Amino acid sequence: MNIKAIIFDMDGVIIDSEPAWQAAELAVFNQLGLHLQPTDVEQTIGLRIDQVVDYWQQRKPWQPYNNQQTAQDITAKVVAYISEQGQALTGIEQALKWSKENGLKIGLATSSPRYIIDAVLEKLQLNNTFNAITSAEHLPYGKPHPEVYLNCASALNVNPQHCIAIEDSFNGLVAARAANMQTIAIPEARFAHESTWSIAHHQLKDANTISSTLTAYYHLG
The missing domain is CATH 3.40.50.1000 (HAD superfamily/HAD-like)
Known part of the structure; x- marks a missing residue:
């Protein structure tokens, strides 16, 4: 071919x-009371971040639910990691x-x-x-x-x-x-x-x- x-x-x-994404997701979701483990966030590797947030809202709903704000909180942590130590x-x-x-x-x-x-x-x-x-x-x-x-x-x-x-x-x-x-x-x-x-x-x-x-x-x- x-x-x-x-x-x-x-x-x-x-x-x-990927480790930065997983760490950021754990930090933000667990602040919201979801009590996720590292193996949990591995399930959504490759998904767009708003899809990840929606995935967990469907399984462990929390209030108030703001997909955009939660996604922004996660991505802000990832950007900080990339800027400081991305390789x-x-x-x-x-x-x-x-x-x-x-x-x-x-x-x-x-x-x-x-x-x-x-x-x-x-x-x-x-x-x-x-x-x-x-x-x-x-x-x-x-x-x-x-x-x-x-x-x-x-x-x-x-x-x-x-x-x-x-x-x-x-x-x-x-x-x-x-x-x-x-x-x-x-x-x-x-x-x-x-x-x-x-x-x-x-x-x-x-x-x-x-x-x-x-x-x-x-x-x-």
Whole structure:
């Protein structure tokens, strides 16, 4: 198959921010009296933050309920973490460089709001890296709905069939598959053994082997 573009998820792929999201969610939700555990917030990895808030409101309702304010309280903590100690994940800088050198268009498709995207790009000095950036922030549905990936492919002017998506979450992987893209899953090590990753076309330990995987299995450009 001919691959013309590579589309990266952001949280958990470009930057190691998933622990920050989980810590922020635990802090805010438990202040509201939900008494969540770390394993609880792992259930919503990859969902848009307003969907996460709604998820817990449906299961452990609290009052007064203000989805927007709760989401803002969580994302403010995440932005602070990114600005202070955010780091690129292993191999991602090399993968981005390799993609550009091999003539692939580079996209970013994320559930995160724009101000978190900007914080990540600024912190990692990636402001001029991506040919297209799409967020599910204002879409009717976030991941696992495929729209954010379809929008990114459209912005890149590449047929989704000629895109490969890099994901760390099952919700994101479902979105990319539904968009009819090729997929690479790079799950967190403690989840890597789970059978759910079998829907990915390839599963890698980290981004260091993205280039060799694409070279071995696909025609580029």
